[in-house]
Structures are given as structure tokens and as C-alpha cells.
Amino acid sequence: MRISELSAASGVAIPTIKYYLREGLLPAGEQTSATRARYGEDHLRRLRLIRALLEVGRLPIASIRKVIDAVDDRALSLHHVLGTAQYAIAPPVEPHASEQEWAEARAGVDAVIQELGWEINPTAPTREELAQVLLTLTLLGMPADVEALRPYADTALDLVTRHEMDAIPVGGPREAAVEALVLGTVLYGRVLDVMRRLAHESVSARVFGDS
Numbered sequence: 001m002r003i004s005e006l007s008a009a010s011g012v013a014i015p016t017i018k019y020y021l022r023e024g025l026l027p028a029g030e031q032t033s034a035t036r037a038r039y040g041e042d043h044l045r046r047l048r049l050i051r052a053l054l055e056v057g058r059l060p061i062a063s064i065r066k067v068i069d070a071v072d073d074r075a076l077s078l079h080h081v082l083g084t085a086q087y088a089i090a091p092p093v094e095p096h097a098s099e100q101e102w103a104e105a106r107a108g109v110d111a112v113i114q115e116l117g118w119e120i121n122p123t124a125p126t127r128e129e130l131a132q133v134l135l136t137l138t139l140l141g142m143p144a145d146v147e148a149l150r151p152y153a154d155t156a157l158d159l160v161t162r163h164e165m166d167a168i169p170v171g172g173p174r175e176a177a178v179e180a181l182v183l184g185t186v187l188y189g190r191v192l193d194v195m196r197r198l199a200h201e202s203v204s205a206r207v208f209g210d211s
Contacts, residue, residue: 003029006039010047017047023061025050025068042173049175052182057089064088071174078170078177083121085178089185090125093132105135108144115146116153164188 007014020026026046029037049071053064070076070084095102109131113120120127137144168180 001039002036003039006043006047010044010051012047012051020047020050023065025061025065045173045175049179052179053085053088056186057085057182059088067178071178078174081174081178082168082181083124085181086185087125089182090129093125093128095128095132095135097135101135102131105131105138108134108138112146112149112153116150159192 001009003014003017006012007017010017012020017026021028026043029039029043031037046068050064050068053059053067059067067085067088070081073081076084095105097105106127109127112130112134113127134144137148142148164184167184169176
């Protein structure tokens with residue numbers, strides 16, 4: 001397909017496609033003349049991935065490039081590629097605590113992960129996220145130990161193993177797998193949060209509605 005057809009099929013404007021080509025995010029098309037090139041399904045799939053990372057993952061171009069580089073590196077396992085995308089969309093954490101408080105929170109995270117028997121990279125940004133949550137819970141006098149977190153851990157693990165991992169197409173192009181991971185993590189993460197709040201309201205109405 002020509003670049004105009006690629007634009008129509010992907011919903012990405014031609015100037016934006018040319019920008020992605022210049023930045024190396026999108027591979028060059030097959031040159032058919034000095035001024036024209038043809039593009040295929042691989043280009044369309046790559047544009048879908050870029051849009052998912054940009055519009056849903058809210059990633060800057062530099063972070064998108066890291067994910068794309070991982071996708072294109074055939075020496076990396078799919079686990080590593082998916083991890084690169086997962087880490088890229090993690091929100092930044094700015095701890096507002098003393099070094100001692102933060103160290104204790106990080107130690108708490110390590111204890112939780114070890115108790116659950118989960119395999120988590122030591123550099124995973126999710127460790128920082130959980131440490132921040134545990135620190136806030138502790139400062140507010142709320143439970144922040146393994147037993148307090150276990151129901152959430154069990155729910156998360158069951159959700160991922162029974163539903164979300166099955167939605168990731170592992171037998172096809174890596175772009176499709178990363179796109180599914182990003183969309184699932186961000187969008188279904190929001191669905192889970194909203195459904196939980198809806199359940200809160202429903203249960204509250206049933207339990208406390210007449211009091």
C-alpha cells in the first residue's frame with residue numbers, strides 16, 4: 001500500500017508517519033521509485049503499537065523507542081520484551097519520606113514478594129510503586145503486611161493467569177503481544193478499579209442502606 005493508504009488504514013496522519021520513519025520507529029517501506037515506497041501489514045501493525053504506547057500508555061518518544069528496540073531485538077525473550085513495555089508504562093515514583101522510612105518500605109516489599117514466591121526483577125519499577133503504597137499505609141496506621149496484601153495478591157494472580165495472559169497473542173508478531181499487554185494493563189486496570197468502586201457502592205447500599 002502507498003503511504004496515503006497506510007495513513008487511511010491506520011488513522012495516523014501522513015506527516016506523523018514520515019516523522020516515525022525519520023525517527024526509526026517505523027521501518028522504511030519498499031522503494032518503488034525515487035519518491036515512492038510501498039508499505040505492508042508489518043507497517044500497519046507497527047503503527048498500531050506506536051499508537052497504543054503513545055495514546056494509551058502515554059509514553060514519550062524516547063520511551064517508545066526503547067520498547068520498539070526491544071521488539072526488534074530477536075535475541076531477547078518475549079518475557080524481556082513484555083517486561084520492557086510494562087516497565088515503560090509504570091508511573092514515576094517520587095518518595096516523600098526519609099531514607100530510613102523508604103528503606104523500611106522497600107524491605108517490606110521484598111518480604112511480600114519473597115513470601116508470595118513471585119519472580120520479580122530487582123529493578124522493577126513496580127517495587128517502588130508498592131513501597132510507596134506500603135509507606136503511606138504505615139503512616140496512616142493501616143495494615144501493610146503480607147497478610148493484609150494477600151487477598152489483593154491472590155486476586156491479581158488469578159486475574160492475570162486466568163484471563164489477561166490468555167489475551168496476549170504469543171504465537172504471532174511481537175508487536176501484537178506488546179500492544180495487547182499495554183492495552184490490557186492500562187485499560188483493564190481502569191476497568192478493575194471502576195468495577196471495584198461500583199461494587200463498594202452496591203455492597204454499601206445493601207449493608208448500610210437502611211441505617
